[in-house]
Amino acid sequence: MTKVGFIGLGTMGLPMTKHLIDAGYTTFVVGRSRGPVEKAVAYGATEAASPKELMEKVDIVMTCLPVPQSIMDVYEGENGLIAGASDGKIVIDHSTVDRTTNEHVARLLQEKGALFLDAPVSGGPMGATAGTLTIMCGGLEQTFEKALPFMKAFGEYIVHVGPTGSGTVVKLLNNMLIGVHQSALAECYIMAEKAGVDPAIAYDLIKRSAGFSKSMDWSVDAILDRKFDPRFSINLLHKDIKLALQLAEEVNMPLELIKLGEQKVAEAKEKYGDQDVCAIVRPLEEKTGTILKRRIKKGN
Structure with missing residues (x-):
């Protein structure tokens, strides 16, 4: 062939x-x-x-x-x-x-x-x-x-x-976790900033520690450089999480944390749906009055 x-x-x-x-x-x-x-x-x-x-x-x-x-x-x-x-x-x-x-x-x-x-x-x-x-x-x-x-x-x-559908199940498992990870990372980065720690330094250290997830690599530079062009949009992520929740109902599986992640993604979708999934941070920035930007070190 x-x-x-x-x-x-x-x-x-x-x-x-x-x-x-x-x-x-x-x-x-x-x-x-x-x-x-x-x-x-x-x-x-x-x-x-x-x-x-x-x-x-x-x-x-x-x-x-x-x-x-x-x-x-x-x-x-x-x-x-x-x-x-x-x-x-x-x-x-x-x-x-x-x-x-x-x-x-x-x-x-x-x-x-x-x-x-x-x-x-x-x-x-x-x-x-x-x-x-x-x-x-x-x-x-x-x-x-x-x-x-x-x-x-x-x-x-x-x-x-x-069998047929098995690949889709794994992909939905992956993407429902992205919603939770990006929501948690939004809180992580903003908490670092409000506590006086450079989020870029926090990321560098967490990457070498047990709290790391690959979603950090996806999000941190885009957030700090304010680049929210959609590599994978919030709209598509929300669609995938809803499909995962539909599958959970079919197999009678409660997904309490995923439902919370879906709520955070849905909140971001209202205003930033066409932007990249890392823009999930933006509603929390607005709530806290904290805009994350890359810090310019002295001498640079």
């Missing part, structure tokens, strides 16, 4: 597509926005007229879309992926959606003889650009083995978790 299709040319999907092209795969794309499509074509991709046509041209299709409804729009309908599916073709969904959506499209594809993996990714646009994404996969192990060479074009740590 050498022909691959990609749908969802956003901040994650476009660099992932470029890695596929650079790896030597004949690559077809479909997109709503002309800018990303034209960039993909400039990299060496070929534009298809519809998801159906794309599916008919390739051996394997990858999608990376923002919300469950986007999956339905691309997969279903007379010009959707499922309409063009046939025996032996593989569809990999790198979106963060919900287990029910995974199971639904997997069932429809199976009826056409096609195979499906839910394979959400972690690592942000930086990881997509560097080709170092973590990919968590749900589906048949045989399908995973067939798809693995393609995912290695942009993934560094790629794991088969279990």
Whole structure:
């Protein structure tokens, strides 16, 4: 198999597509926005007229879309992926959606003889650009083995978790923790500032201590330099936490801390939803009258 299709040319999907092209795969794309499509074509991709046509041209299709409804729009309908599916073709969904959506499209594809993996990714646009994404996969192990060479074009740590929906479960676990971590870090950094300690120094020491989380690496420089451009927006994080809470109800699991984190994320979403998740700090800055900025040391 050498022909691959990609749908969802956003901040994650476009660099992932470029890695596929650079790896030597004949690559077809479909997109709503002309800018990303034209960039993909400039990299060496070929534009298809519809998801159906794309599916008919390739051996394997990858999608990376923002919300469950986007999956339905691309997969279903007379010009959707499922309409063009046939025996032996593989569809990999790198979106963060919900287990029910995974199971639904997997069932429809199976009826056409096609195979499906839910394979959400972690690592942000930086990881997509560097080709170092973590990919968590749900589906048949045989399908995973067939798809693995393609995912290695942009993934560094790629794991088969279990049956359909398993990759999505792990991704939702990850993202619900991001909400808690970023909310706690907002309190941590502002408390440091109000107590007279440079948050950058506190971060440096905590990074070498037991309280560290990777979310600190994501947030501290962006906060102190006031750079809130969305690498991963608060809107998308809130969507993922709500999906995690939905899953918790399905499995009868109380999530008290996650619900508190969701409240903090929802509060930040009201005013800063389009900004990066580290902007969760901003409502607390406003409440405390404390704006975090990088300190300029004497002599610099």
